[in-house]
Amino acid sequence: MNEKRHIVSAFDRDLEGIQAQIMKMGGLVEDAILNAALSLETRDEELAMKVRDGDKAIDKLDEMLNEEAARVLALRAPTASDLRVVLSVMRMSANLERMGDLSKNIAKRTTVLVQMQPIGSTTSALRRMAREVQNMLKDALDSYIQRDAALAMDVIERDSDIDQMYNALFREFLTFMMEDPRNITACMHLHFIAKNIERMGDHVTSIAEQVVFLATGKMPDEARVKADRTSLDKGPDLGPEED
């Protein structure tokens, strides 16, 4: 009995360490999203460079987290819900790492875009979209710490707002390109930035789904939601890239 308690608390201690790393990583990714979009809006090359450099720290945390999770699996051999937590954390880390990459990619495109004519007020719209994804991420991480399935479901639902923002922007870029071919190159970059933010929303959704799974033991049924989003045939919407 005593030994059992000892083993349980050692696992809990390991898990606390891993969770602290996930939260730290989440904080860095939140900053990366917002600063990437802000550097684009304010044409701040220095801030863009900071985001590009900052991705190394996120990658490093992902690596450490995977090593630590593998160590816990090997050492503690968790089962049932403990095992689920460790596997979820590994998936969440992968989602955050990709979000870091996408932010870095936005910052790289910013470095190119500052050399070109601005395209309407699209960078402000992109910054609002990024802010929304950042808020979703914040709530997803909170829902994880509190195992709050309702908050996680709320995050999942908000992803359709991001998809709508993306679709509106896509139509705007198309119009700017048709109006003047000289806008094409800049619009291609801006479109990729919008797509990157939209994909970050999908990664946050995936994190929130993990939380629902951890809290309820079931994955949220999202087949219907996804079908609604995939509206390739309804107009100029290019649809989500992956579903």
Place this chain on the structure above:
Amino acid sequence: MNEKRHIVSAFDRDLEGIQAQIMKMGGLVEDAILNAALSLETRDEELAMKVRDGDKAIDKLDEMLNEEAARVLALRAPTASDLRVVLSVMRMSANLERMGDLSKNIAKRTTVLVQMQPIGSTTSALRRMAREVQNMLKDALDSYIQRDAALAMDVIERDSDIDQMYNALFREFLTFMMEDPRNITACMHLHFIAKNIERMGDHVTSIAEQVVFLATGKMPDEARVKADRTSLDKGPDLGPEED
């Protein structure tokens, strides 16, 4: 001793089942890639629809594989290299699942593109690119079964060909768009298809990296390769989305 041998062979048997599932999944993804590109080139809506429907089977295998891997982790509590194999298989399954999604997305865009004017011979170039990625995937899966690090490294190196094909196509789409604004919508779809194939190459690379890790215990050093690929500032190249 006897019991130990019993445990080891039970793990091996589990692993064999998981590996058979990965190979089956890999075969389905190979077909999906090629058929998606073929349906685009030959304007075959029926084949495109088959690819879209076929993604369900790939998703299902990914789900089963994750459940089976979690079961093995809980039941056998593998350590050291056995643990690494199970975790690698889970990552490979995630890569294959994404490749299935990307193929499905190509098939969806095909359904839209058959309604529009063809853009030069770009669909043939896309099919060649897809064929190359399919070959890379085939070799990556072979290298996994044979734990052949040299073959896996070869796959990793071939990804730069895919990136070059993508860059050439990107410039071509840009030219078509500038020539005639009526080409813009079709080119946006075609460009996303090229990008999807390029990202599939990244997923294959990630599978090959897992193989190198399993075979040698070390991740291939790819920092330099990635820096070369990220040539945002060298011209119209939009660079890889994630690195």
